Amino acid sequence: MSFYLIIFVSIVTAAAAVAGAALTFMRGNVDLARAENDLASGALALQERTENVLQSIESVLRDVVSRIPSACLRTGKFEGFAASQATKAILVGASSSLPQVTRIDLVNARGRIVGSSNPFPINDPIYLTGASYYQALSTDPSLVLYLGEPMKIRATGKRVFSLARTIKDTEGNFLGIIVSTIDVSQIERVLEDRPITRTLAVTFYRRDGMILAHSPKSERVLGQKIWHPNTPLQRVIAKNTPTLIRDISWIDKRERVIALHPLANYPGGIAVSRAVADLVPGRHFEARLIRFIAYLMDIAIDAASVLGLQQVRTGILRAASESYLSRHDILTKLPNRHLFSEELKRTFLGSQQSGGAFALHFLDIDRFKDINENHGHGAGDEIIQTVARRLRERLRKSDFIARIGADEFAIIQRPVRDRQQIIDLVMAAQAAMKVPCTVITTEVDVGVSIGVAIAPSDGNTPPELMRAADTALYAAKTDPDSSYRLYDASVKDSRAERRALEASLRSALENGELELFYQPILDLPTNQIWGCEALVRWRHPTKGLISPLEFIPTAEESGLIGPIGDWILDEACSTALTWDLPLKVAINLSPMQFKRRDVLASVKKALALSGLPAHRLVLEITESVKLTGEATATLERLKTLGVSIALDDFGTGYASMSYLRSFAFDKIKIDQSFVRGITDSSDSRAIIKATIGLANDLRMSTTAEGVETEEQLNALRLAGASQAQGYFIAKPMPREAIAAFIASTQGPHQNSLSEQLSSRAIA
Ligand code: C2E
Ligand code: CA
Ligand code: CA
Numbered sequence: 001m002s003f004y005l006i007i008f009v010s011i012v013t014a015a016a017a018v019a020g021a022a023l024t025f026m027r028g029n030v031d032l033a034r035a036e037n038d039l040a041s042g043a044l045a046l047q048e049r050t051e052n053v054l055q056s057i058e059s060v061l062r063d064v065v066s067r068i069p070s071a072c073l074r075t076g077k078f079e080g081f082a083a084s085q086a087t088k089a090i091l092v093g094a095s096s097s098l099p100q101v102t103r104i105d106l107v108n109a110r111g112r113i114v115g116s117s118n119p120f121p122i123n124d125p126i127y128l129t130g131a132s133y134y135q136a137l138s139t140d141p142s143l144v145l146y147l148g149e150p151m152k153i154r155a156t157g158k159r160v161f162s163l164a165r166t167i168k169d170t171e172g173n174f175l176g177i178i179v180s181t182i183d184v185s186q187i188e189r190v191l192e193d194r195p196i197t198r199t200l201a202v203t204f205y206r207r208d209g210m211i212l213a214h215s216p217k218s219e220r221v222l223g224q225k226i227w228h229p230n231t232p233l234q235r236v237i238a239k240n241t242p243t244l245i246r247d248i249s250w251i252d253k254r255e256r257v258i259a260l261h262p263l264a265n266y267p268g269g270i271a272v273s274r275a276v277a278d279l280v281p282g283r284h285f286e287a288r289l290i291r292f293i294a295y296l297m298d299i300a301i302d303a304a305s306v307l308g309l310q311q312v313r314t315g316i317l318r319a320a321s322e323s324y325l326s327r328h329d330i331l332t333k334l335p336n337r338h339l340f341s342e343e344l345k346r347t348f349l350g351s352q353q354s355g356g357a358f359a360l361h362f363l364d365i366d367r368f369k370d371i372n373e374n375h376g377h378g379a380g381d382e383i384i385q386t387v388a389r390r391l392r393e394r395l396r397k398s399d400f401i402a403r404i405g406a407d408e409f410a411i412i413q414r415p416v417r418d419r420q421q422i423i424d425l426v427m428a429a430q431a432a433m434k435v436p437c438t439v440i441t442t443e444v445d446v447g448v449s450i451g452v453a454i455a456p457s458d459g460n461t462p463p464e465l466m467r468a469a470d471t472a473l474y475a476a477k478t479d480p481d482s483s484y485r486l487y488d489a490s491v492k493d494s495r496a497e498r499r500a501l502e503a504s505l506r507s508a509l510e511n512g513e514l515e516l517f518y519q520p521i522l523d524l525p526t527n528q529i530w531g532c533e534a535l536v537r538w539r540h541p542t543k544g545l546i547s548p549l550e551f552i553p554t555a556e557e558s559g560l561i562g563p564i565g566d567w568i569l570d571e572a573c574s575t576a577l578t579w580d581l582p583l584k585v586a587i588n589l590s591p592m593q594f595k596r597r598d599v600l601a602s603v604k605k606a607l608a609l610s611g612l613p614a615h616r617l618v619l620e621i622t623e624s625v626k627l628t629g630e631a632t633a634t635l636e637r638l639k640t641l642g643v644s645i646a647l648d649d650f651g652t653g654y655a656s657m658s659y660l661r662s663f664a665f666d667k668i669k670i671d672q673s674f675v676r677g678i679t680d681s682s683d684s685r686a687i688i689k690a691t692i693g694l695a696n697d698l699r700m701s702t703t704a705e706g707v708e709t710e711e712q713l714n715a716l717r718l719a720g721a722s723q724a725q726g727y728f729i730a731k732p733m734p735r736e737a738i739a740a741f742i743a744s745t746q747g748p749h750q751n752s753l754s755e756q757l758s759s760r761a762i763a
Contacts, residue, residue, distance in 0.1 A: 035279040039259035040244055042202075043272040047261040049190055050204055054163060054266050057101060058145070060094045061165050061178050064104065073169045078176060082106040082115030091117035100186035102153075102160060106167075107134065107177040114176070128179075133164035137177055147206050147268055150184055150213075150222040159184040159222055161212050184222065187213040191270075199254070199275040207267035209237050221251055226271060230682065236260060237269070246276065329403040330651070331381055331673075332388035340402035340410050344462045347400070347412050351455055358414035359422045359454050360465050362473040363391070363429065366447040366483070368407035377676050379439040383446055390432040394425065410469075416454070419486070426450050426484045449476040450484040458487045502558040505551055508538055509564055515539050516571050517732035520741065521586070521703060521725045524717050529745055531584025531618065533725065534572040535732045536564075556592040565593045566602050573610035573617065575735055580743045586618040586646065591625040600634050603643060614642030620669065622648045627662045635663055646703070651687055660698065668695045670721070672706020678715045685715075692720050 067090060072081035081087055087106070095104045095117035106115035111129035128134045133146040148162035164179040191202040192215045204213040209225040227234035233247040242261045249256050254275040262269035327339035335343065344360070351358050365371075365387060372380040384407065391409060392401055400412040413425055429450060436443035451473025459465030472487035479485065508514055516534045523530035538546040555561040569587060576585035593599055607614055619638065625631060635645055646667040647659070651674055660668075670691055677684025688704070695702045704716045707726030716724055733741065 035274065036244055036257055036259070039257060039272050039274060040242070040261075043242070043259035043261035043270050046191060046202060046272060047263055047270045050187070050268075050270055051263050051265060053100060053187065053190055054263070057098055057163055057180050057182065058165065060098055060101075061104070061163070061180060064090055064094050065165070065167055065178055068167070070170060073167075073175060078167075078169075079108055079114045082108070082176075084115075087115050088117070091115060092119070095180075098180075100182050101180045102158070102183050103181045105179050105181075107179060109138065109174055109176050111138070131162075133162055133179060134177060137164060137166045138174055141174065145266070147212065147266065148179075149206075149210055159219065184213050185217075188215050188217055191215040199256075199278045201249075201251075201256070201271075201273050203271040203273075205237070205269055205271060207237075207240065207262075207269070209234065212268065218251070233258065240269070249273065332385055332403050334388055334392075334409075335400070335402040337402065337404040340400075340404050341462070343400050343402070344410075344412060344466070347414055348455065348462050348465070351414070354415075356415040357454060357456070358412060359416050359425075359452055360469045361411040361413060361425070361429075362404075362451045362466075362469040363409040363411065363448045364405075364450075364473055364477065365407040366449055366477075371444060371446070375439060375442065375444060377673065379442075379444065381673065382439050383437050383444060386437045387433070387446060387448065391429055394428045394432055419454075422452055422454065422486065426452065430483065447483060449473060451476050451487065452484070453487040501551070501554050502560065505538075505554060505558070505560055508540070509560065509567065513539050513541070514564065514567065515734065516568065516575065517734055518575070518585075518738035519725060519732035520730045520738070521584075521723050522729045523723050524721060529581070529583060529742065530723055531586060531616075532576075532738060533586040533588075533620070533732075534568065534575075535588070536568055552590065556590055559592070559596060561590045561592045562597050565590060565597065566606070569602055569606035570609060573606045573612040575738075576616060577610055577612050579739060580746060582613075582616060583742065584616050584618050584644075585612075586620055588620045588648065589625070591622070594621075594625050594631050594634070600637050603638060604641070607641075615644075618644045618646055618667070620646045620648040623659050627659065632663055639664075639666075649705075650691060660694070664698075665700055667701045667703060667722075670702060670704045672726070675704050675706045675712055675716070675726070676708075678719075679709075679711045685719075688716070688719055688721075696720070 068078070068081055072078055091104050091106070095101050104117045105113050105128075107128055108114045111127045111131075111134045113126045113128060131148060133148045136146050137143050144166050146162075146164045148164065150159055150161040152159055160181045160183055162179050162181050164177050166174060167176045167178055169175040187204060191204060191213060202215045203211055203226055205211050205226045209227050211221050211224055211226050214221050225234075227237060227247075228250045231247055232245055236243045236245050237260065240262045242259075244257065244259050246255060246257055248254065249258075252275075254277070256273040256275055257279055258271050258273040260269055260271050327335060329336045347358055350356075365383070368380065368383075371383060384403070388401075388403060388409065391411065395401060395411065395413075398414055400414070402410050404410045411425070411429075413422065416422055429448060433446050433448055436445050438444075451469050451471070453459060453465050453468035453472060455465050458468040468487040472485040476483055476485040515537050517537055518532040518534055520529050521531050521533060522528075536548045536552075538548075538551055540546050552561070555564050572585050572587050576583065589599065593602075603617070603619070606612075607617065621635075627635075639645060644666040645663070646669055647665045648669045649671045650668045651671050668691060670688060674684045674687050674691075678688055692702050701722035703723040703725055704712075704721045705725050707713050707716065707724045707728045709728055712726075713724055713728055730741065
């Protein structure tokens with residue numbers, strides 16, 4: 001619950017925090033809001049009318065039952081009563097008093113029809129033991145009323161459904177059923193009685209989602225579920241509260257705004273919906289944006305209903321969502337590093353005022369890289385989620401947990417009385433990992449290392465405290481005897497090692513140990529190579545090839561990224577010029593280059609020195625580049641030169657949406673974590689589809705990264721991605737190899753790439 005509370009509070013604060021921006025945003029959405037209100041009041045009105053119709057039918061059924069003399073409310077007598085001519089007259093009269101009802105039957109406890117409004121005499125006994133209402137009402141004594149599923153009357157071709165009530169004997173035992181058969185088209189007439197608007201759909205559904213009546217008329221949907229399994233619509237219908245949501249309808253495959261209103265006295269409800277595209281003509285982009293956000297906000301919708309909020313209004317969610325996104329990690333739904341720093345500052349201030357102590361725990365999953373390599377990234381993701389859940393369960397309401405890195409978590413334990421309380425939490429966290437994590441069918445042992453710093457004794461400011469916790473964590477990781485450390489002055493400072501790494505990196509640049517690899521990017525519509533991404537490697541004299549993930553952070557911290565970045569630009573531009581084809585070359589820029597370097601000057605120089613035309617250069621930046629006025633101006637100037645700008649690792653960052661709006665990127669690179677899930681995770685698929693749709697609306701192209709299998713490539717083609725990159729197409733390769741690779745895609749007798757891929761990928 002505390003987790004939900006955190007989310008709830010963050011929605012509320014977020015809503016307030018973005019109020020200014022949201023206002024502008026919402027003002028543009030006045031039409032949409034009005035349309036949503038119309039739908040909601042439509043659902044309410046139709047719910048009342050449907051309720052009235054059902055009530056009038058039910059009261060007639062009750063009336064019939066009330067006319068059974070109590071002497072006849074016994075098994076033998078009831079059948080005699082039901083079969084009498086007098087009863088038939090009552091049934092015929094009752095049935096004809098209701099325009100929606102085609103017949104009323106009395107059924108005995110064994111399921112046999114014993115009386116009917118049907119004018120034809122019953123010759124052979126008819127048993128309704130197979131009917132769902134008989135089965136339900138005869139076996140469940142708590143049920144009094146049942147809505148049966150729609151079916152077709154063979155003789156007339158009419159679609160009907162039934163409303164049935166139990167009849168009890170004088171002792172309260174099940175005696176039989178009275179059942180009315182209702183003409184679906186009559187109910188549909190009720191639903192249709194309203195001004196005609198385009199794409200308006202009205203559905204009367206049973207509590208379990210089964211469609212009993214639908215307007216516009218559609219035979220094929222009757223008896224089907226209104227939702228597809230595992231969709232937001234299914235979840236909200238199950239919750240049975242009046243709600244406004246968005247979902248793609250399986251009936252016409254359109255995205256719709258749906259107002260739901262459950263009936264008050266019957267197990268069913270009314271859904272009124274319109275296609276989003278019609279509600280907001282010309283606001284296609286926003287529709288997609290909202291869909292994307294709504295998807296990501298799903299957890300908050302759940303959280304809100306757990307808290308008993310009856311009406312989840314999309315307006316509030318929309319306002320809150322960007323801020324929510326920017327402060328939470330998508331995988332674990334935990335607060336992210338950004339929110340963590342804010343919270344740490346707040347806690348610090350609080351403890352200064354109160355004089356109380358608190359503890360900062362940094363946790364890191366042991367050998368996470370091995371787990372990823374041995375069991376795959378999907379398994380890695382699952383383990384992160386399991387660890388997050390287990391840690392969260394060990395915390396008090398007042399504590400705070402965030403995911404601050406790929407396999408790193410931070411816990412603010414507050415307040416703390418003494419060291420023992422801190423050690424207790426450390427022990428509890430490690431005990432929580434004793435149970436192996438089950439990933440699909442394999443069990444994986446997961447350990448965490450923990451470093452703890454205590455405020456105020458281990459640090460006078462939040463950064464100092466973080467450094468202390470980091471140092472303690474590093475000591476814990478390198479200590480073979482213990483997996484946790486509390487910071488004290490004797491703990492070895494990991495920064496010493498970093499300084500050593502820095503020194504050797506400096507000489508690496510001077511000695512020419514850095515090298516660029518190139519990974520081809522495939523253009524999907526043409527099946528041709530579109531360009532290559534340059535990826536830096538360190539060819540260490542004794543350690544071999546070192547990954548950029550290991551040394552770029554040090555290069556950034558030490559400022560070495562400046563000269564290294566310039567070298568990468570020069571090297572990549574001049575290499576690209578040697579290729580047989582005028583392909584694009586994509587280069588990664590570090591946020592530190594923006595902060596510390598004149599990127600514009602570096603790029604101009606690289607282009608001038610190499611002679612590479614600007615339009616062949618693509619710069620990739622991630623959301624960690626802060627889009628200040630200055631940074632945006634630099635990007636604009638680069639674009640004016642003819643250089644393209646791509647947004648890398650899209651979907652993993654803090655503020656994807658607001659980021660996209662701040663600058664007109666040429667391209668979005670969809671992060672490999674989503675591509676990995678495209679064939680079997682509907683979440684990843686939804687994100688990819690939404691991202692591609694969004695990119696199309698913004699006239700940006702899309703590159704999907706980390707494509708490792710043919711199925712993924714095919715799925716991406718189907719989803720409409722512009723380009724793909726990944727091991728399935730080709731791994732990153734050295735300068736000579738890429739030149740040969742490009743040459744091999746040319747020429748008639750060569751092993752043409754487009755042929756290879758078309759046979760590989762499209763087969
Ligand atoms: P990135 O920009 O997202 O680069 C893509 C990474 O995914 C590369 O890792 C690439 O080798 C890897 N990759 C490509 N296809 C597949 C695949 O099918 N499956 C899997 N599992 N991985 C695939 P790499 O080369 O280790 O680079 C890692 C990161 O280091 C890059 O991520 C980028 O952020 C950074 N980086 C690399 N080169 C440079 C550079 O020259 N400058 C800067 N500033 N950063 C760089
Ligand atoms: Ca990249
Ligand atoms: Ca990337």
